[in-house]
Amino acid sequence: MSIFIITLTLVVLQTPAQCSGANLKIGVPENYDGIFPWYLAKLPNLPATSTDVVVTGDDEGIFGVEAGFLYALKPLDREKQPSYSLQVSFSASVQSQSFMVEVCVIDKNDNVPVFIEESMRGSVQLGLLKGISFMQVGASDRDDRNTAHADLRFSLMDQTPRIPSSHMFFIDSVTGEVSLTEDGELQAPHSTALFY
Numbered sequence: 001m002s003i004f005i006i007t008l009t010l011v012v013l014q015t016p017a018q019c020s021g022a023n024l025k026i027g028v029p030e031n032y033d034g035i036f037p038w039y040l041a042k043l044p045n046l047p048a049t050s051t052d053v054v055v056t057g058d059d060e061g062i063f064g065v066e067a068g069f070l071y072a073l074k075p076l077d078r079e080k081q082p083s084y085s086l087q088v089s090f091s092a093s094v095q096s097q098s099f100m101v102e103v104c105v106i107d108k109n110d111n112v113p114v115f116i117e118e119s120m121r122g123s124v125q126l127g128l129l130k131g132i133s134f135m136q137v138g139a140s141d142r143d144d145r146n147t148a149h150a151d152l153r154f155s156l157m158d159q160t161p162r163i164p165s166s167h168m169f170f171i172d173s174v175t176g177e178v179s180l181t182e183d184g185e186l187q188a189p190h191s192t193a194l195f196y
């Protein structure tokens, strides 16, 4: 029986995230680092003559309305809170009215993937055929799993020692399953290395 240690790397693809719109839904990017108040959108449901405009539904007091525009007073963190359901109340023609606004925080790729376990050990039984998985590695990413920001790919970076072949192992880039290559199948029984 041989035991090996391998070094792995993760590759993360990037594509823009989407925030679908329905009713009054506003998509805003996370981690805004510009000037505050940050004006997010004009509220078309708010009559120009409305008074006593109040925004509720956000415990931290991040959002407000000024001159018909919804604004935020600090950057948003999708990993902390992915959306906000706000109620905008106002008075128009003496009557009190309100409508709902959903603020959807659009993901940015601001988290690196991390392995579920810092170090993993697998063992190969003598006579194991190529392509048959003998261990599986896992990783996670806090970004939006519906986007490529959390779409992980595995690859083997290095093998130590590189004997009797430098290409003894294969990792499935999607599943993280590790198996022997053809070289590994042929050479493992003759390998003098007990640990990789």
Ligand SMILES: [Ca+2]
Pocket (backbone or CB within 6 Å): 012, 109, 110, 111, 112, 113, 141, 142, 143, 149, 150
């Ligand atoms: Ca990420």
Ligand SMILES: [Ca+2]
Pocket (backbone or CB within 6 Å): 030, 078, 079, 107, 108, 109, 110, 111, 142, 143, 144
């Ligand atoms: Ca993110």
